[in-house]
Amino acid sequence: MNQNSSGVAEAALKPDRRTLMLGALALAALPRRAVAADIAHIQRLSPAFDRMVAPDARISVVASGIRWAEGPLWVDAGRYLLFTDPPANIIRRWQTGRVATPFLAPSGAAGTDPKLVREPGANGLALDHQGRLLIANSGGRSIDRFDLVTRRREVLVDRYQGKRFNSPNDLHVARDGTIYFTDPPYGLTDGDASSLKEMPVNGVYRWTPGGAVDLIDGTLTRPNGIALSPDETRLYVSVSDDVAPRIMVYDLDKIGLPRRSRVLLDAKPMQVGGAPGLPDGMKVAHDGTLVCSVPGGMMFLSPDAEPLGLISNGGPIANCAFGERGRALFLTANDRVLRVPLRAGWQDRGRPA
Secondary structure, X not given: OOOOOOOOHHHOOOOOHHHHHHHHHHHHHOXXXXXXXXXXXXXXXXXXXXXXOOOOOOOEEEEEOOOOOEEEEEEOOOOEEEEEEHHHOEEEEXXXXXXXXXXXXXXXXXXXXXXXXXXXXXXXXXXXXXXXXXXXXOOOOEEEEEOOOOOOEEEEEOEEOOEEOOOOOOEEEOOOOOEEEEEOOOOEOOHHHOOOOXXXXXXXXXXXXXXXXXXXXXXXXXXXXXXXXXXXOEEEEEEOOOOOOEEEEEEEOOOOOEEEEEEEEEOHHHHOOOOOOOOOOEEEOOOOOEEEEEOOEEEEEOOXXXXXXXXXXXXXXXXXXXXXXXXXXXXXXXXXXXXXXXOOOOOOOOOOO
């Protein structure tokens, strides 16, 4: 698929008036105390937030001492959390009541040259429908599949039209097994100027189980977090561009390709005052609520980009994952992993413990 065939480029930098107003509202709601100090803070921006997170919810630290925490993933089958540390090239596992321990090292590529590869390890994680681990392998420049039982690893895809990917960052698995993923140059030491870079774009891609790869959008400077809406009619992509930070939304056709796109949230106003972070990782709740990184922390947004709540920690929060059968939200926050209790019934759908 040609990068301009979906018509996404011309809409990418044209936020509407409503988007700008929502960005300003989120900025006004940023807790200055939380941005200035290294403390976890939950702020209610809408009454709707109360059904997601209780007013007296307490944030806890479940792991610390990490170079850069990323890619959280809850594995229901083992009741544990996996999270990545791309620069340290390791995946760690955490279980309730225990300390985080190494799970997979190297998590990405072994023996890379730090002069060329800045992040050799895994970044985003997901599970396929057979319970196998899918890895956005930043250092290996591929999407990998790892069997959690046999520990057998294989590369699913590492090229588009014969050219190697830059450094796959995050991924989302559709109901039919299709994998949507982003490919910015963050893993390469020199970014776009890297001698290793073969792709002329920093793309958003779609891999189908038969092995075909489509370029969804090749116009974004820094595509990062990615997620589908519950009905899979929308694809959300965070753009971690410090000049034009935003969250894009793509309306998908029946086969999962974009018909049109627009800016869902312009995050530029949120940067005023030095709020840390950029649009980065995201997840979408069962009811369509977006939980996404923004300057200032992790924000809960309605599907129409109404700010509902904000979790801040005094620094950037890169990504998140629902876990414990919907009863917790885990945040990878710079050098630590946080746990936020969620209201019973919002994400667990009444499932048994």
